[in-house]
Amino acid sequence: MRMEVVTYSLRNGQFNSNQYYQDAAAFTDEVLKEAKVLLPIVGRFQEYVQNESIEAIRSAEEYTFELLMLGTLWRIYADDAQDISSGWTGIMAYLSRLRQRNQTLKPVADGIRGVLATIFLAPTDRAWSPKASLKHLDQLLQWMEATGDHVQEVRRLHNWSEYWETLSAGQVSGDIEAAIAFARWFEERSLKSLGKYTPNVEQFLQEKHREHRWKEDVVFSARRRVEYHLNMVGAEIMNRSFRADFQQTKHKAVILPACMRYHSKPKCQARSNGLSCECTGCEPKCRVNMLMKLGQKHGFSVHLVPHESSVFSGDAGKQLIGEGVGIVGIACVSNLVSGGWKAKGLGLPPQCVLLDHCGCRKHWHEQGIPTDINFGRLYQIIGITDEKAAENAEKAQGAAAA
Ligand code: SF4
Known part of the structure; x- marks a missing residue:
């Protein structure tokens, strides 16, 4: 019996997902090789993290992934983030924290979030990207926080935002543009390498996603194909970075x-x-x-x-x-x-x-x-x-x- 594929399948019609894990590892190697163009930016950020004692310094691969994540999310959501006031994003971020902390109030918080997220956060298909600046980055981070789906991502990108506050507007724009350009390459290339494992994402978005309108997961379930590929590579990088600590x-x-x-x-x-x-x-x-x-x-x-x-x-x-x-x-x-x-x-x-x-x-x-x-x-x-x-x-x- 063939398994129904909702959005992705690591088996791609095979008996198991062994081939996927080989492909994901090989593609991650390729991404990290191609990401060498970002290494000067990553190196300067690592220096800042160390000098300012922001956190225990992490691997260049992890910081590179954060830049790729920023570029990818910027290309998809930075335009949506310009449409909403900070008052509404603040309310939604509060409701998101409430549902995490309080199981009794979770159904009420989810009901309100479903309505607000459908009105204010549901992504549009506009092909417009705001200028790479700190102001637009902060708006994107507020939008991400409001979704409740990106808590960890926001935490990491806030460190980048604080770092960029120490640089000139031109340097900030150059760094963010580099991340966006890399994300553009990634989207195209990942489709060739990993696209066979995400065959039904677009069909799901076109035919099924409307059923999620007014629900709490209206943004979560609307993820694009490239976000699946991003997380596949992210999982691989994370496993490599944390392997030694895990083994101990x-x-x-x-x-x-x-x-x-x-x-x-x-x-x-x-x-x-x-x-x-x-x-x-x-x-x-x-x-x-x-x-x-x-x-x-x-x-x-x-x-x-x-x-x-x-x-x-x-x-x-x-x-x-x-x-x-x-x-x-x-x-x-x-x-x-x-x-x-x-x-x-x-x-x-x-x-x-x-x-x-x-x-x-x-x-x-x-x-x-x-x-x-x-x-x-x-x-x-x-x-x-x-x-x-x-x-x-x-x-x-x-x-x-x-
Ligand atoms: S999780 Fe355990 S209890 Fe539940 S269906 Fe599976 S075997 Fe049964």
């Missing part, structure tokens, strides 16, 4: 999204346990159940969470997972990079594994399609070298896909 952790925890369950509620018998759910193993074919068993065998913990925000919500998240634990975050392409940065910010070195496809009822599919991952990739990330176990997991994957 004594305990590993795998965070699973609820869309991996074979049955949705109420058929799924998982018991709610505060921030996460406890799988009772009601369904042998369920991927969550399989991963729980693998975790018991290979010594990693598995946490099934309703939403990544609940597991990484500050002290509560640390209570659930513990300190100094290596995290393997499993999420769909659109959520992965911000989740990784969030975990890193909490002192939990992250690695990520992408869901092979998206399918949750909340954002992507009316009935919901159980999601899945590449077990071989998970084994490689955790460092499990038990070939027999990997082989069994592959077989189970084949059985589940059939």
Whole structure:
């Protein structure tokens, strides 16, 4: 049986997503090679970060990715960001923080945000890009903050904004223009390298996205194809950058999204346990159940969470997972990079594994399609070298896909 592809599929009609992981690694190498033009900008920023003690200096690859992210988001959203007053963006940013902090008020906050986001934030198709300046960057950051989908990205780009405040307008414009030009190259090139894994994004935007109008995810579900490609490369860069720290952790925890369950509620018998759910193993074919068993065998913990925000919500998240634990975050392409940065910010070195496809009822599919991952990739990330176990997991994957 062929799996329905909502927006992306890492399997591209194959039995597993092994080829995707090879292609994503090769394309990331190409991106980083091409990004050498940005290295002087990155070097000057690293010097500023160090001199001003902004944060522990991170790798040039990570800062390069931040510039690519800025250029990409600028090309898509900087025009939309000019249309809204700071009063409205402030209200929406407040509601976004409220929904993260207060589960009781979340439905009310989401209802209001859905209406406001559809009126003020929903992206347009205008092909216009505002002048590369600090003023327009600040407007873009306010717009991103208002969406509630870019909390980690905004945090990082604020550091860049503060750095650029120390430079002349001409230098700022030159740096941002360089990021935009690189993003232009990236969009075109990524379509050739990774486009086969995102075949239905445009169709989804044209035919299905209207159903998200007036809903809280009206902006999140409107992501363009290039944003999927951006996150794919971001996930690869993040895994490389945080690998050494992750390997040094004594305990590993795998965070699973609820869309991996074979049955949705109420058929799924998982018991709610505060921030996460406890799988009772009601369904042998369920991927969550399989991963729980693998975790018991290979010594990693598995946490099934309703939403990544609940597991990484500050002290509560640390209570659930513990300190100094290596995290393997499993999420769909659109959520992965911000989740990784969030975990890193909490002192939990992250690695990520992408869901092979998206399918949750909340954002992507009316009935919901159980999601899945590449077990071989998970084994490689955790460092499990038990070939027999990997082989069994592959077989189970084949059985589940059939
Ligand atoms: S096996 Fe666990 S996660 Fe899967 S449907 Fe049953 S209780 Fe839910």
